[in-house]
Structure formats: structure tokens, C-alpha cells
Amino acid sequence: MHVPPKLSVMADTHNPPAPPPSTVNLNHFRLLRVVGRGAFGKVRIVERKDTGLAFALKYIRKDEGMRPALSSEIRPLVLTVPVVRSESVRNIIRERRMLEHVNHPFICNLRYSFQDVEYMYLVVDLMSGGDLRFHISRKTFTEEAVRFWIAELGCALRYIHSQNIIHRDVKPDNVLLDADGHVHLTDFVCILFVDGGC
Numbered sequence: 179m180h181v182p183p184k185l186s187v188m189a190d191t192h193n194p195p196a197p198p199p200s201t202v203n204l205n206h207f208r209l210l211r212v213v214g215r216g217a218f219g220k221v222r223i224v225e226r227k228d229t230g231l232a233f234a235l236k237y238i239r240k241d242e243g244m245r246p247a248l249s250s251e252i253r254p255l256v257l258t259v260p261v262v263r264s265e266s267v268r269n270i271i272r273e274r275r276m277l278e279h280v281n282h283p284f285i286c287n288l289r290y291s292f293q294d295v296e297y298m299y300l301v302v303d304l305m306s307g308g309d310l311r312f313h314i315s316r317k318t319f320t321e322e323a324v325r326f327w328i329a330e331l332g333c334a335l336r337y338i339h340s341q342n343i344i345h346r347d348v349k350p351d352n353v354l355l356d357a358d359g360h361v362h363l364t365d366f367v368c369i370l371f372v373d374g375g376c
Contacts, residue, residue: 202290204299207235219270219297223304227342233289236300238270240293269367270298276366277302280341285335286354286364305362307355314350325360334363344370 210232214221218353219238229353234277238261277300310327313319319327331353338345345352347368354362 192342203292204294233301234304236302237297239297240267272369274300276343276369280338282334282337284330284362286362295303305354306357308352310350330361331363333350342372344372346370
């Protein structure tokens with residue numbers, strides 16, 4: 179899997195080589211703190227055990243938990259059954275499918291995806307600079323910075339449009355800054371594929 183140059187590390191002779199992306203699972207990461215919650219599930223900072231690289235882990239339970247069966251008249255014994263959160267799961271699958279086909283410096287790129295019995299996981303670039311809404315509320319930027327961010331965001335949008343993808347939820351909450359102050363478009367749940375994109 180491609181690692182951006184700013185995240186690359188020198189080979190460490192004490193650690194085994196990284197497993198191929200197809201064999202990565204939750205055991206390859208140290209789970210650090212939760213940094214977000216939403217309808218999609220949770221976002222947590224994680225660290226690869228073999229490289230020490232930090233990422234954001236977005237995960238969602240495959241089921242809603244347990245709920246009563248729909249009708250006790252039809253089934254006198256009311257059982258509880260797992261209910262797939264079809265819309266949320268569909269959204270994260272659509273987001274994963276889209277992210278598997280794109281890679282751009284101003285997008286929060288997918289690095290790994292996997293699942294287990296309970297959860298679906300997306301491992302994406304970690305953006306430690308906060309979202310644009312936070313910076314707007316604090317007014318901690320200059321007009322020059324805004325022009326810079328808009329140019330970078332325009333590059334990201336132009337790229338995804340060239341891939342026949344429309345991001346339908348561009349807003350300050352979905353624009354994250356990295357540690358160097360560059361913007362990255364994120365949250366590809368509300369996307370539209372046009373003309374056979376992805």
C-alpha cells in the first residue's frame with residue numbers, strides 16, 4: 179500500500195516487515211483515544227504496532243444490537259434478532275468503495291479496510307489539525323491562509339470530479355487540517371457516482 183512521503187519511515191531491523199494490506203486486521207494496531215462519534219460509529223486514533231505510524235480508525239457495528247421481533251401475534255415467543263443498520267452500513271461500504279479508487283494529497287486517503295464479526299473498519303490518514311469549523315469559530319487564520327485552503331480544496335474537488343464522484347456534503351466540518359496546515363476533504367458518506375464512477 180502506498181504511504182505518502184511525509185509518513186514514510188526508515189526500515190527498522192527489529193520489527194518484521196509490514197503484512198500485505200489484505201492481511202491487516204485490528205491486531206496490527208494499538209488503539210489510542212476516541213476522537214469522534216456520529217451516526218457512522220466512532221473514530222479513534224490508532225498506531226501501527228510495526229511502524230509506529232498513526233492513523234484514524236473509523237468503525238461501525240454491523241448490527242444495531244438486539245430488538246424485539248416485529249409481531250408477537252405471528253411468533254408467540256418474542257425473540258431478539260440482530261438488525262443490520264442497512265443505511266449506515268451501506269454508506270460506509272460506499273465510502274470504502276470510493277476511497278479504494280482514489281488517492282490525492284488533499285483527501286483523507288484510505289490506507290486499510292477490514293472487518294471482523296462485529297465491526298467494519300476503515301483506516302485513513304490522521305489529520306491532527308482539527309476541522310475547518312473549529313478554526314472558523316476561533317478566527318485563527320489570515321485571508322492568505324483562506325486562499326491557500328480554498329486552492330487546495332479546489333484541487334481535491336477537481337480530482338474527485340475527474341473520477342466521476344460528486345461530494346454532496348462539502349462543509350467546514352468535512353475539511354480537516356493536517357499538522358502542516360494543509361486541508362484534506364473527508365467524510366465521503368454523501369457521495370454520488372456519475373457516468374460509471376468507481
